[in-house]
Amino acid sequence: MAESEEDIGGVAEAIRQAALLAMRHLLNREELSVSAMEVLHTLSVEGPTRITTLSEAIHVSQPAMTQLIQRLGRRNLVARVTDPEDGRATVVNLTQSARDLLHRLRNEDNEKLAAMLATLSASDQEALRLAMHVAGPIIRRLNDSAARLAQATTGPGMQSTEGEQ
Known part of the structure; x- marks a missing residue:
């Protein structure tokens, strides 16, 4: 394996480890x-969104997304409202309860991360801070x-059929 392939493999493994950390300790x-967290996060970033768009973004079938939206609606986390651009259609929007929940979960995640980071040496904490300063924007991209x-490879009607877990 060429050195650049080994470097890419190391970067890929570091990203996988970061994802594993998030999955195990933050969600x-x-x-x-x-799936519910993905929907709420998407709505918090994108604003009111149609179910078809949400199902494409989250990679679940439209029926699975409809069921998830119904469950979230029963918990008062989302509400269906008339689409301002097309009065015949509806969009899904976050409720204040969902915004409050996302804020609380983000704070809890930050507390968990702070506790984990406190187990590192000061030099490791600084190295990680510097690395994330550089890596953060790249990971967002x-x-x-x-x-x-x-979205380009999964056209409408071709989504995964995974539902809420």
């Missing part, structure tokens, strides 16, 4: 499934690229 699965690539 509150007892409160919300991964990777997420954006992955979303665009997934």
